[in-house]
Every structure is written in structure tokens, then in C-alpha cells.
Amino acid sequence: MTIINENTLWMSGNEAIALGVYEAGVKVASGYPGTPSTEIMENLSKYPGVYTEWAPNEKVGLEVAIGASFAGARALATMKHVGVNVAADPLFTASYTGVCGGLVLVTADDPEMHSSQNEQDNRNYAFAAKLPMLEPSDPSEAKEMVKLAFDLSEDLDSPVMLRITTRVAHVKGVVSKGEMNTSHPACGINKIPGKLVMLPAIARKRRVVVEERMAKCRELAETADYNRIEEGDTKRGFITAGVSYLYVKEAFPQAAVLKLGMCWPLPEKKIRQFAAMVDELYIVEELDPFLETHIKAMGIACHGKDCIPNQGELNTAIVRQGITPGSGPELFAPVELPNRPPNMCAGCPHRGIFFNLSRMKVFVSGDIGCYTLGFLPPLSAMDSCVCMGASVPIAHGMAKALGEDGYNQVVSVIGDSTFIHSGITGLINTVYNNSASTLIILDNRITAMTGQQQNPATGYNIRGEAASSIDLAALCRAVGVKHVYKVNPHDVVETRKVLKEAVELKEPSVVISEAPCVLLPEMKERKPVSYFTNQENCVGCMSCIRLGCPAISWTPFAEGEAEQRGYRKNQKGISKIDEILCNDCGQCASLCKFNAITRGEGK
């Protein structure tokens, strides 16, 4: 957040939501990091009077928020879209119990999959779980809507979902400060089993209440000012919500628009009124035909996914050209350039593991984190990746399918935070149902991909205070793994020996790779000593190049250059270490057999 002047704050959608949550008087907030949701909890943790935490996974996070709500507090849970899948179990039943203090779940969807494995449209959850859902268009509206969500939650006795997308979460805009809400009742124990104990007899009664509440919400939606008709040219009228509204306003600034701030339940009367006003009705929405399907079910004729794609993000050009084809400017064609995909950092401990795996004949069952980048060339050492925690059971399932020959063919790889999130149960299954696959836990002491969040294995909480830290090796032994190894992944050769031994075992094994992420503040502060190449010793074997480290580059020789410079005649080039980029891990030196890579004296 940046204060431009007294009334003008410049902040991202996620920062704005954190401010709105603070102004709403929320007392307890829990969640699991996940792009594009992470910064909500990070920023909220800096406000006074709000308890914040990172939970081991989204299900736990939502359950913590439900508990706080049952004790009368306003409570928040945050997660990315796929996190709601993990939290869906408590979500669908919290819809029946309703709330005591206001309860809001923020789902941060990622159309275009900037940093996700799928682009599911979580508006479907509001429909399926029978919950109200608000959908802001920009940071300023996100702040107002999250406050409104808490009021709605208490008025309707219902959890409320706030759905944002990457282009709300990570867009910065101008936001104004608001009033603090201080009018909440005190927290306390309130025994209301007829509302909170969801056994069948009571759940059947609450099921009726759910329908009554949604009917009441539909009535509210008819008159609420967040569902507003913006008058304009009625030749073409648009119904839209979220960030799609902004693209409609850019592409068709004169047109009549019905902007839906609440995307579930829908205000049927208002939609009919708007449809009757305009000659042609267009529904503009990202991803699924969610509004379109429900509006068509009302018997209203409209255009939607016949013009607007159902995949990826929208933008102004896609909306304009979808509705009036051929209306865009002529564009320069892209020039073919070498790709620049993301890469593991120089000095990343994961590289030492994936380099070894790339040289072993095993199927690598991968997981979600920075280490998914082990998939990319030159390492190309990941063969599947589905969702958080899936690496372990997928390896087990493959080993079972392969039968007696399967014991040394499959390895699973998971990060410390992801292991705690949902890998532990998979490991219990591997041991209980006795398969021989090897699990590698990449313990880099942080949740790295989402930008350095603490987790139950790091020894610190969200505010950086000391916290209990899980002993991963002891945990693995406790669930019954007899063979637990620890390796330093920067010693590439020694790590290979351990990996080979573990893989050949006919019983479950775990290898814990222990080395901190190089982006950790303490790793950045230490003054790393650079490695450098003794180029006169380099024989051009490319062993170090095959690590794919961004600090190491290959200089090819021109014809005759090798001899001229005193190398073997057929040597093709030499490698060089960029001493500014080098992070002092030494993996390349542990591979070099020609004394061509040496650790420096200091930077």
C-alpha cells in the first residue's frame, strides 16, 4: 500500500481486501497461501487487533474460520480457486449451519492459469453450495464488497463467498480509506445444537432454512445497488460481472449495462427488466457460461459463449472483436525469439535432486511448488503433476499397478509445505498398504513458490514469531517408514548414492533433501562466495551446463578457436560462471572432474 494523499491510497486488490477486512472488524483469519490469494493474509497480518494464521491446508483454514464464527467473531478464510476444492467439505455443510459472527470465504480464481494447474470457475461453488457470492471488478470495489459481505453474512445467517480473479487480486488501483465497524456483539460460548450439530434430523431442518435464506437473498439482490443498471444505448445491452465489466466499459462505453455485483443468487426481475429494455442482450463473462446458463433458464434470449471464449482471460480486444468481428487494429506479428521460461534460481537446492533424477530410470511423480519447474529442460525430470499432495498416492498407485517389478521404478517428489498440506495422508497409505515407492521431501524451510510464507515445518508463524516446528524425519518414522534418509542436495554425487539405495529398497522409503531456499532473507543477507571457472582447465564436457543453472553459460568456439586458444582441437566451447548471479551452492563444483570450478575467496 502506498499513501498518495489523505484520501488516495494506491494498492492491489489483495491489499484492498485486507484493508476492508480490517475495517469490517474481523477478529480471526486463516488460510493457505496460493497465487493469486496470498497477499490478502500477508497484508492482514500487519493490522492490529486481527488474529491471522497460515493453516496447513485450506480445509483447516476454513474450519478455523467457522469455529471463530461459531464463537461470535467475524471470521475470514482465504485461498486460491483450487484450495476451495480442498475446503469444499466444510463449506457445503457450513451452508446449513449458517453463522454466528459474519463468515466470509475469499476464493481467488486464476483464469489463464498464470500460476495454476487448472482454471476452474468457482462461481459454480456458490450455486452448488447454495451460498451468496459477490464479485468485485477492481481494488476499490473489492474493499467495499468484502465489508458488505460480512454484513450480508450476518443479515442472512450464511457464509458469503467473495470471488476475485488474478486481474482483481494483482491489479493496483486507487482506493479510499473507510470507517471502522465497531458494532459487533462480544464473543462467547453459545450452545445452539439445533443450528450447529449437523446430524441428519437437524440437517434436514436446516436444509429448509437454506432455501428460505436464499429466497431472502434473491429479494435483496433485486434492490441492492451493487446490482445496477447503467443506462445507455439500448441497441446492444450487456449483462456482466467482475473484471469483465471493465472490458465491456472500455469496448462499448455508450452501451446500456446491467452490472451484477452479486453473481449468485441472481436478481431475476431486474434481469427481465433489463432484457426488455434492450434490442439485443449479450452476457460477457470469463470462463464458464455461468450467468448465461441461468439467464437462459429464465427463458430469456441472449448471446454469450457464441461470441465470447469460454477459456482463458478476457480483455477489451477479445470482448470488442467477439461482439463486432473485424473491428480491431491490424497488429504486428510476433517475432520468433528464444523462449524465456521461468527457471529455478541460481543456487536452488531442488536442482541437485532433479539433476540426479534426470539421470535415473524412474518415473517422477511430482507435486505443486517451485520444484514443478524440474519439469523444464535441461533437467526434464518430472513425469506427472496433478494437485497438492497427489505425488505420493499417484506413485503408490503406479507401484501397485506395476506389481512386483514396480518397487524401483517410481519416485514421488514433494515440498515441505505441500507434504504437510496433504502429502502425509498419502504417505500413511503407502506404508499401510505396503508399496515400495520412494518419497523425496524437498525441505527448503519455506513455502517458496507463493513468495516465502511460513509453514508448520519452518519454526515461525505468519508474523515471524517463533513457533513449534515439525520434525519431518520423526514424523515419517512415526507413520511407519523404516528407511528415512537425509541428504544435502548440493552434494550432487553423494545425493545420487543415497537416492539409488533408497529406490532399490523393497519397502517404503523417504529421502529428505535438506537445504534452505536461496531467497530466504537470511540466505540473501549472507554474503555468498562465488564459484568461478578456471577456464584453462575446462574441457567442454558440459557436465555443469546440464544443471541448467542461470549462473552458468556456454561459450561456443568459432572454427579453429579451440586450437588457437590452446584447447583440444575438437573441443566445442567452454563454460563460464556469472559471479554476480552465483549463489554459492557448489553443485557444479561437485560435478566437475577437471578442477575447472573453484570456490572464490569472497565477493
Add this chain to the structure above:
Amino acid sequence: MQETGNILFSGVGGQGILLASEITVYALLSAGYDAKKSEVHGMAQRGGSVTAQLRYGKKVYSPLIEPGCADIQMAFEMMEAVRYLPFLHKGSKVIVNTQKILPPSVATGLAEYPKDVLRHLTERDIVVVPVDAFDIAREVGEIKTANVVMVGALSTFLPIDPAIYEEVIRTRVPERFRDVNLQAFAAGRKVSQ
């Protein structure tokens, strides 16, 4: 006040393009403009090609620039100045830090860094303003001010009084770095004037 301006920032994850775009935004907001800026976090930041999109004007709706509509691009690396060509139009201005960062395929000897890569822009009547930001920053006395040199080079193309920028730098930069950043800004302005 002009309608809407579109500035595309491009570079390599970790180069600090977000900081440079922030200083520009503070100046635009202080000059009374509305603005929106779009960034992408997460996986893309690990050394990959990254962009930030900044739009300003009286009232800004969309946070994304339409293809063919970027008036100015500020590129922190030469190849990244060319990668987003479909966003540009004839007469677009590209301020480019003349630095090369080798992508993995080039560093591992599988591909070559394209020769004279900026010609793809000049051949299409795009105005290229090359800035040796590191060299200028070194001359100013602090290599870390390369980003501010770039902000200075960008500033001559924007309808903002330089005094507003100077005020932004004065109020946002810690005192001991203030003078060197003001000098870096002035040196950057000189390149593009």
C-alpha cells in the same frame, strides 16, 4: 487531460521492473490522473519473461492494454523489448535498457541470442530509445539506481512536470540515497530529451 495512455513494462523476473513502474505511477497520481496497473505474481517471477501494464487517464476501467495500443514500452532487457511486439503500433516509443540476459536455451548452447535484435522495432517505424542504464548509474555513483535512470528516460514522454517526479523521489527514497537518485533521474531524462 489526455484520454488514456498505455505503458507496457517488460523485462526478466527479478530485474525490479515493478519498482520502476511504481515510481511512474506515483508521479501520475500526484499529477491528478487515475491509473490502474496489472502485474502477474507467482511462477512467472522465477527468472521468466515478465510484464507490467500501466494505464492512466481521466478515468481508467480496464487494467489491461489492448494489443496494438501500447504507446510506450519500457524494456529492461533487449530481447524483452521485442517479445511483446503485437502490443505496439507504428510510432510507439520503446525505451530499452541495452542489457542482455541469456535465456536458458542460449546459456546452454542450444540457441543463439538474436543479433541486432532491436532492428525488429526500427524496421517497423517504432521509435527506439536505447539507454545504457547500468553505465549511467555507475557514472552517477550507484549502480542500484539503474531503474531510476530508466524512469528518467521514460519521463520525457509523459505529460508530467519533472518537479512532480523529483518530489516523488524526495518523499519516497531514504535520505541517504536521495541525491544520487535525483541525479540518476536527471541523467536518464537527458538520454531521451
